[in-house]
Amino acid sequence: MHEKGQLLPHPQTTVSNSRPRPPWTSLLQIAAVCFLLKIAVFDTFIVPRLKDDGLEILAKCPQVEPLFPKGNQALSEMDDFIASPKFLNETVSRMAGAIQIPSESYDDLGPVGEDRRWDTMFDFAAYLEKTFPLIHTTLTLEKVNTHGLLYTWQGSNKNLKPTVLMAHQDVVPVAESTIGQWTHPPYSGFFDGRFIWGRGSSDCKNNLIGIMEAVELLIDAGYQPARTLVLSFGFDEETSGTQGAGTLSKALISRYGKDGAALIVDEGAGTSTVWGTTFALPAVGEKGYMDAEIIIRMPGGHSSIPPAHNGIGVMSELISAIEANPYEPRLYSDNPFLHLLECGAAHGPEFPRKLKKLLPSHNSHTCSKKDKLALEAAKAGDAIKYLFTTSVAPDVISGGVKANALPERVRVIVDHRVNVGESPLDVQAKLIKLAQQVASKYNLTVHPFNDEPETPSSITLRTHSILEPAPVTPTSVENVTPYGVLSGTTRAVYGEKLLVSPGIMTGNTDTRYYWDLTKHIFRYGPGWDPESEGLEGIHTVNEKLSVSAHIKGVQWYSLFIRNTDQADFV
Incomplete structure (x- = not known):
């Protein structure tokens, strides 16, 4: 009671004063009362609301604490060895050896066993067997469709679904005309003290060798997994993966059943600094894909007597009509980029005010209205815009056979990468509408994505390589989840300053064939060097890999295998 009395005002004796008070004193009293009421209202209603909004924003991008697996002395020594100069020298040698095997895949490759260009894959498989002897004596290796490599490290607990780690053995070809542009020869595996140079160094022999190194070291340390670990390495990812991942996935689904794996990690997005914050961005979705073939048949004849339009x-x-009618940016609720915006609003000190203002009221389902949030976010440039916009690109065109003969058949292929929340059927409907407009002008018949044969005076529409947008991986972290384990592992390797947010791929990976194996698919390159520009030279000259980033990747795979092994999700 005494302490409370010190906080309350002491009672005052009222003294009568016969002098009238000036009017302005009453006004001051009224103003003071209003001011106090305003403060009371602000403190009672406004401040809590602001705090709630801040907590609500943070709640949309929760971060998992760094996750370190339980270990023993041998595993601790292994962790120390990965960070040692000796391991650096050894991993440089292993990566260089992998790069020196030109495992190129080509769009026109024939079936395995018939086209001799596949034979380079025999050399790569032999190199892995020589370089990782413990894996080849401990794990079971199956060769699927000759060159698909399927390693299984059987776990002690058969009730746990397996972890699947993926990579691909093949690389895009090096054009003969570009060899002279390379700083170091494309298949040299040259190490300059910081980078290893060569085709495949960052797409994605780094992931494949990093996975193998982590597993080899775990075996050497006496580790025995409780959860089965599967390594699935395709050999034609750069040419759509039909003969590699397409057959490997069938083998795994046949063995483990639908949703039979706990999770998959394949190549994919890495780490980026944006809005003043650095985010690891494991892609939990991919855009869809559709190539549209358009064929126009019109009468030929001598070019000296041309019609107004051939x-x-x-x-x-x-x-021109297709390019003049692009798809508008639209952020559907399940697009992972929307979650990245929420993470930026929660954690990015440089996050744009306008985007932050638009986020709470965003509604992608009002199809008749423009998506203001998507339109504003798209101003950051095409690399951002096409994360939530269907892209259109005429890539191949042919027509005519002679300079003085009118073309009778003209063909174009238009590539589309379909936005999450949309469908290739939407693309087809739009192309049909545009084709009908042109056809009516020139009295042509339209064959709209059916099996009708080409006819004279017609526009025929066909599809190639059609693929719906990938199912989006769950990213809840409320309990122990695959996404939570991936996030916690990442922050264990790089520290709490690195944040993790869902990402999305504009391209497609081998995971397109594994949708039935698990709902938890992550496309993520865990190696990161903050002093490097990331994965440099992919699919072009001077591809190279930061050795520091590669070693971090090996650390990540080692921790991730143990963390998933100890996680209590089935």
Whole structure:
């Protein structure tokens, strides 16, 4: 009671004063009362609301604490060895040896066993067997469709679904005309003290060798997993993966059943600094894909007596109409980039105010209205815009056979990467509408994505390589989840300053064939060097890999295997 009395005002004796008070004193009293009421209202209603909004924003991008697996002395010594100069020298040698095998895959490759260009994969498999002897005496190796490598490290607990780690053995070819542009020869595996140079160094022999190194070291340390570990390495990812991952996935689904794996980690997005914060961005979704083939048949004849418009001119008009009607940016609720925006709003000190203002009221389902949030976010440039916009690109065109003969058949292929929340059927409907507009102008018949054969005076539409947008991986961290384990492992390797947010791929990986194996698919490159620009030279000259980033990747795979092994999800 005494302490409370010190906090309350002491009672005052009222003294009568016969002098009238000036009017302005009453006004001051009223103003003071209003001011106090305003403060009371602000403290009672506004401040809590602001605090709630801040907590609500943070709640949309929760961060998992760094996750370190339980270990023993041998595993601790292994962790120390990965960070040692001796391991650096050894991993440089292993990576260089892998790069020196030109395991190129080509769009026109024939079936395995018939086209001799596949034979380079025999050399790569032999190199892995020589370089990682413990894996080849401990794990079971199956060769699927000759060159698909399927390693299984059987766990002691058969009730736990397996972890699947993926990579691909093949690389994109090096054009002969570009070899002279390389700082170091493309298949040299040259190490300059910081980078290893060569085709495949960052797409994605680094992931494959990093996985193998982590497993080899775990075996050497006496580790025995409780959860089965599967390594699935395709050999034609750069040419759509049909003969590699397409057959490997069938083998795994046949063995473990639908949703039979706990999770998959394949190549994919890495780490980026944006809005003043650095985020690891494991891709939990991929855009869809559709190549549209358009064929225009029109009468030929001698070019000295040309019609007002021939097939090339009409095709040009149709292409111009396609390019003049691009898809608008739209952020559907399940697009992972929307979650990245929420993470930026929660943790990015440089996050744009306008985006932050638009986020709470965003509604992607109002199809008749423009998506203001997506339109604003798209101003950051095409690399950002196409994370939530269907892209359109005419890539291949042909027509005519002679300079003095009118073309009778003109063909174009238009590549589409379909936005999450949309479908290739939407793309088809739009192309049909545009084709019909051009066809009516020139009295042509439209064959709209059916099996009808080409006819004279017609526009035929066909599809190639059609793929729906990938199912989006769950990213809840409320309990122990695959996404939570991946996040916790990442922050264990790089520290709490690195944040983790869901990401998305504009391209497609071998995971397209594994949708039935698990709902938890992550496309993530865990190696990161903050002093490097990331994965440099992919699919072009001077591809190279930061050795520091590669070693971090090996650390990540080692921790991740143990963390998933000890996680209590089935």
